[in-house]
């Protein structure tokens with residue numbers, strides 16, 4: 070990824086240029102207020118601006134985020150460091166010039182948290198209080214503060230009336246009949262090929278049978294966790310290999326169909342496939358930067374080193390490989406997926422290093438897929454599974470690229486084949502960077518990428534689920550002690 074520092078630099082440059090343009094115009098314009106400070110006091114975030122602004126707050130999901138749009142507002146010319154300790158419920162605090170005149174502050178939340186926004190100081194300061202009981206922290210919300218906005222689905226929940234499996238050779242389909250239409254969502258879990266179908270507005274119907282059977286080689290386990298209150302019902306689906314899961318809504322009836330398919334280009338052998346390997350950045354685009362006492366490590370060099378190892382391994386497997394760059398040359402961002410599309414490649418794999426605004430504030434490996442593309446998600450799960458087993462770093466999971474930008478990553482959005490973007494490790498984390506520079510680690514990562522790709526195409530192991538094995542769906546509480554339960558994470 071491009072470093073935040075670099076992005077912020079560009080944004081500052083743009084806002085400074087805009088300021089100059091305004092200065093030249095005939096009519097004097099009041100200066101746009103700028104974001105002056107971000108300060109945590111216990112679980113309250115104080116957002117301070119240099120003048121009167123409007124704060125507008127809302128919630129985004131997958132992952133759960135609280136967004137505060139500030140307008141009219143610009144970023145400061147000098148870099149901003151948040152003060153105070155970030156509360157544990159917040160994974161990350163970030164901010165950017167969302168568009169001209171609007172600064173967006175985003176809180177990535179680890180858990181479902183209530184919040185309330187109040188303003189003070191004549192509209193140049195907002196306090197965002199997180200959590201159910203801010204009084205305990207000693208910070209009193211102002212009397213004028215609006216009531217807390219609970220982050221929970223509207224009631225009453227829909228009833229799940231019926232579940233029914235339909236299947237053929239390459240796909241299994243679960244039809245869920247509901248009392249009314251409600252949204253559901255798919256979330257890949259970190260454990261192997263496990264995906265959660267989250268049904269936050271669904272409760273089990275009274276006539277719902279206690280036991281269902283499915284018999285399909287793609288399905289290894291299905292676990293239904295009903296919630297009588299209808300806030301965190303979920304269906305866990307574990308597949309025997311990387312599988313493409315998608316949700317279809319019936320136009321007429323309140324029926325949701327969960328389709329589990331063999332993903333695209335997952336037939337045959339790795340040796341028959343054409344893979345485009347994209348070493349992130351290159352030439353004038355340095356990518357993220359890791360600073361050491363007397364040297365600098367550039368993302369573009371690490372990504373090329375790993376990509377060349379992936380290329381060598383794939384050639385050894387007799388696969389066809391195209392590199393978006395073979396050396397330290399500058400390649401346009403859009404030319405990368407364009408090349409893959411023109412070649413009619415089967416896969417696009419982009420290799421990057423992650424970075425944070427603050428050095429040593431994050432660690433680990435993430436594999437991104439575009440939006441909710443089922444094939445990209447399956448490929449990301451396969452590669453992430455194999456990477457997580459060898460990096461010795463935190464497994465940050467397979468994630469949708471819309472978690473980073475609303476439009477996703479250009480290289481994934483524009484690729485017509487199953488595509489992933491791997492953030493191998495954090496280049497501005499000392500421990501991660503030591504690994505990234507190590508040729509042995511680079512080789513292990515390259516081997517894991519190839520193993521994940523091979524598992525996506527050819528299946529995870531020789532022994533598939535034996536034909537005729539029945540998988541029972543039943544409430545999680547019915548499980549025997551000898552069985553390893555898959556932990557269903559907290560509702561997002």
Ligand SMILES: [Zn+2]
Pocket residue numbers: 070071349350356357368421422
């Ligand atoms: Zn990058």
